[in-house]
Amino acid sequence: MNEIIRLSATELAAKLRAGEITSVAAVQAHLDRIAEVDGGEHGVHAFLHVNTEEALAVAAEVDAIRAAGGAEAEALHPFAGVPIAIKDLIVTKGQPTTAASKMLEGWMSPYDATVIEKIRAAKLPMLGKTNLDEFAMGSSTEHSAYGATRNPWDLNRIPGGSGGGSAAAVAAFEAPLALGTDTGGSIRQPGAVTGTVGVKPTYGGVSRYGAIAMASSLDQIGPVTRTVLDSAYLHELIGGHDAADSTSLNEPVPALIAAAETGASGDMTGVRVGVIKELQGEGYEAGVQARFDESLEALRAAGAEIVEVSCPNFKYALGAYYLISTSEVSSNLAKFDGVRFGTRVLPTEGPLTIERVMGATRAAGFGEEVKRRIILGTYALSAGYYDAYYGSAQKVRTLIQRDFEAAFEHADVLISPTCPTVAFELGSKVDDPLAMYLNDIATIPANMAGIPGITIPGGLSEGLPVGIQFLAPAREDARLYRAGAALEKLLEDKWGGRLLDQAPELSAATGGVA
Template identity: 65%
Template sequence: MSNTELTKRTAVELAAGLAAGEYSSTELTQAHLDRIAAVEPTVHSFITVTAESALETAARVDQQRAAGAELHPFAGVPVTHKDLVSTTGIKTTAGSKMLENWVPPYDATVFKKTQEAGLPLLGKTNLDEFAMGSTTEHSAFGNTTNPWNPGHVPGGSSGGAAASVAAFEAPFSVGTDTGGSVRQPAAFTGTVGVKPTYGSVSRYGVIAMASSLDQVGPLARTVADAAALHQILAGHDPFDSTSLPDAVPDFLSAAQTGATAGLKGKKLGVIKQLQGEGWDAGVLATFQEALATAEAAGAEIVEVDLPSLSYALDAYYLIMPSEASSNLSRYDGVRFGLRELPTDGPVTAETMMKASRAAGFGAEVKRRIILGTYALSAGYYDAYYGSAQKVRTLVQRDFARAFEVADVLVSPTAPTTALKFGQETEADPMALYLGDVATIPANLAGIPGMSLPAGVSDGLPVGFQLLAPAREDIRLYGIGAGLEAALDDKRGSTVLAGIPELTVA
């Protein structure tokens, strides 16, 4: 089997091939490393490629399989991790100059889980600095491009993770989602991205931005592949005080069953507030076509009204920067990370801290720290942060009511397709934040969300978002796989099959 055939197989297919002895994990891992070497100059998905350790893990899995050891079903299938996930002995930068040379002394729980399952780590993927951004243009280590069109962004902040999957550099990837940072890049790159229920996947060892909103989630090329990776990542973690004690459901079986069972009898609630004025016409048309396909497959389409969503964006952009301001206060040039000394005047802890933060943080990070510090300051806390938390409660209540009449809620994942490079810098930052309007509510409510490819508009993918009640991630996989199957039946293949072949730089 050629390297191209290997890299274009799904993770589920790769796992089956490994179990059947069609190829070894070493061959599979090397095929992906060769693909990375070929397209990485164009895509730039990675901050760090870990070829040596990946091949070591693959060789170990091959030896264990040859000896008849009992292995995880996906042992030997390679993976990438967003460079926000701490990895012992491997540089973890958060896309920032502040942590450019930081090598963690411990593993994040999600990384440890993929290692225990025998998944070779291909590398650490690029991101907007400290996960603050929607285009991956805010990385201190250069832009990641969209494999569909290198002149367009891959989304963010998990843009490198999504691009690595879309460019066939990896079968699946681990990202993080604070306000849509898995789902929006999935939409922009024609991949599947899932934000799990808050607390169902450990955040221990994942560099924090906004602790009450952050959630680790999978990116893949199919719903089943995302389900398989989610199943590896999920589970209670005593090192994470917000970790749920729930048993891990069989997400993969739910996806496989859903693909066969279809959508008959399922109620899809179209969110009234997440369409209309301000949304790209091509995105809305593609979304409506996908809805029509779902209805033809037996789904019932209803409209739901969530009035509090009109305030969700404002609430998010008070809560998120407030928590980010608190979390990033640890980067002071004293304990770890970048240390810069002032070039003029006396050297004190205060002047060193000022110089270190000025040199280590980028413009978007500084903007959000300032906004969050202001919102938390004396005299403004109740008016801003406190009021935003009240809106958060209203959003949760609206979702609870909506789920009484619909199995899942649906909308386009983003108002537009992938932006061109430079389009963000030409825009008002506050106007750009509107691009998160569809994804943010799920993080405020702590509910699970999925983006899967709905189709293509003007040569770029359009994402279809599904939302489910908290702790009902399994429902997302069943209905998501049913929708994926219906859409694939209509167009004859997955959206990714239409990706243009990358020009190797």
């Protein structure tokens, strides 16, 4: 394997700045890796679109600026020239955006998302668009209209979802960085099952403008990387106030890089870590629980004060989430009707009226899971049911926020397994929506409360990655980076390297395991 692709983004950026390698070489190495492992019948299939020409052009531009030196080179973002992959839910000019749906097949956005403008301004070459569950609805990436993504640890298993493409791309060394979106765990759960790092920022911390909305009150864009420090750099780059997003926080991005650097000492002295009673034990696989307990021991040994906290209302979180998110989905996805953009399907018989064209388009354009949630949400908002469903769910949301407030009186950060199981086999839960939904039991509360969360690799169970999640109060994203970087350091010292070093080698051509 080309050593360039195994570098973390921070390591690669340093070599670019030092002139040891060029950005063109770095981008080409990743394009080669994508060509090697992503395609084919048993490929990872992390990418829906590969942006070869533009990525190389941006890389060449960065190389030219660096070669010329002077003020322009000095002014480059530290990550300039480091390639990145973009979840295909985020709109990009010049590259298709599909949301992994037939509904947007061939659609080109006339505008860039705010985060994409920032990526362009910082001159990170975009490698392409990554796969997801259609419109970000799912926990396995099997609900993509363009085929499932495979987990690089075991190509017969799911890479998590909805952002399985971004997580698998980073885990398979096809990209050092990626952007994801997290509505109920779509960054963190894929991060956990692929042995990567993923962060859901505080709601409002990163502009949502240009992220195709699933559930507006829950969605957040965040970083997907292989190290905590890489996530901190990417988070600082994409974060901050945006006048185009009314829900974006009007305050500066916290000092996340500094927090990650502090944490990297491994010292947790004086940090109170709250173990959420309700997010462990029953329902959590023994191997997951074992890795979680070991993480607690490592933190305790590093000086952390481990306390137990209780969040009794979390038992309602999953139900409330599937009422609020589906309600918003039913409205947010109404615009996909074939009238102004995207797929238009005409009815095969009967009169050609606008209602029937809309109906035929939506019947053909949306997949089963999307339809299931639109129907559920439409029902939940209906007259006569609104109070019982949407109204009650909003009350649960308030209760969950109060549970967190109470918990954070006793702890600086909270900790839990990111998800209850390791990656399951492709196809094993696709016909059982409830079993699929249970995967997000530990990640959903953070979205319901608007607080930030991070997942970092916590070791292996039966050869598959386990994720450890930290949660912090709203606007205290820096605490995640402090604690996350510390645990990362403690565990890597124990393993003698990164968890992904233990991942099986992917072979060329077939993409199969060597």
